[in-house]
Structures are given as C-alpha cells and as structure tokens.
Amino acid sequence: MITDRERAAFEAGIKLGALYHQFVGTPIARETAATVEAAIEQAVGLQPYVTGITVRLNRDMMVSNRFGYSELAGRMFDAAITTTVGATVCRARLHLEDDYPMMEIVEFHETPRDTDH
Numbered sequence: 001m002i003t004d005r006e007r008a009a010f011e012a013g014i015k016l017g018a019l020y021h022q023f024v025g026t027p028i029a030r031e032t033a034a035t036v037e038a039a040i041e042q043a044v045g046l047q048p049y050v051t052g053i054t055v056r057l058n059r060d061m062m063v064s065n066r067f068g069y070s071e072l073a074g075r076m077f078d079a080a081i082t083t084t085v086g087a088t089v090c091r092a093r094l095h096l097e098d099d100y101p102m103m104e105i106v107e108f109h110e111t112p113r114d115t116d117h
Contacts, residue, residue, distance in 0.1 A: 008090035009105055011049040011083040016094045016103045019044050019055075019079060026072040030059045036072070044081070051089070052082035058096070074101035087111045 002010075019040060028036055040055045056078040062070040079094040091106040 004086035004088040005090070005108055008049065008083045008085040008088045008108070009092070011085065012081050012090045012092035012105065013103065015044055015047055015050060015081055015083070016079065016092060019081075020074055020077065020094060020101065020103075023072055024074050027069045028057070028062060028072045029064060029069045030062050032069075033057045033059055033062065040079075049083040049085055050081065051084045053079065055079045075099070077101055080106075084111070087113050 023036075023040055026036065037055045037057055041053050044050060044053050044055075057072065058076045058078065061073065061076045064070055075096050077094050078096070081092050083090045083092075087110045089109050089111055091108075092104065093106055094101060094103045096102070
C-alpha cells in the first residue's frame with residue numbers, strides 16, 4: 001500500500017509533467033502571457049489533489065517570429081504546485097536550472113488533523 005506522502009509526490013510530479021508536455025509549443029506573445037499563465041493555473045487547478053498552483057512564464061525568452069508570436073518552451077516555465085493527500089502536503093516546482101527545465105519536490109509537511117468532531 002502506498003502512503004499519502006508517496007501519493008502526494010506522485011500527484012505533483014504527474015501534474016507538472018502533464019503541464020509541461022501539454023502546453024509546450026503553444027503560440028504565445030508577451031501580450032498574451034498573463035492570459036496563458038491564468039489558463040494553465042485554472043486547468044491544472046481543476047485536477048484531483050491540487051490545492052495550489054502558480055505559473056509564471058519568462059517573457060524575456062519570448063522572441064516573436066515574423067508573424068508576431070513565439071512558441072512556449074519548457075525553459076520559459078517557473079511553476080509551483082501544491083498537492084494534498086490526506087494530511088500530507090507536497091510542494092513541487094518546475095523551473096530553469098542550469099539551462100534545463102527541472103522538476104523537483106520542494107518539501108512535504110503534514111496538516112493538523114481535525115480531531116474535533
């Protein structure tokens with residue numbers, strides 16, 4: 001049987017991986033970046049066990065092609081996600097590390113259980 005900690009880590013990892021692969025290649029421009037950030041947050045936030053998500057895209061990497069837009073690249077992401085399974089909270093992130101879009105677990109903690117019934 002898997003623990004809540006293992007499940008929370010799995011849920012965070014699978015959601016970051018899906019976020020990355022689902023949105024890379026999306027047409028984007030500096031003027032639309034905030035809308036895309038919000039759309040990603042709202043879409044991922046609907047999924048089970050997600051209790052928080054923030055997505056920021058590096059606008060400095062958005063270089064327009066001759067048609068006036070760029071394509072979203074994995075290196076542009078700075079995302080943080082929180083998943084909660086039972087009393088276990090997992091915080092994970094996707095960020096640029098040594099020119100690589102790295103996904104990592106940041107921390108785990110336990111929420112107080114409600115014993116007042």
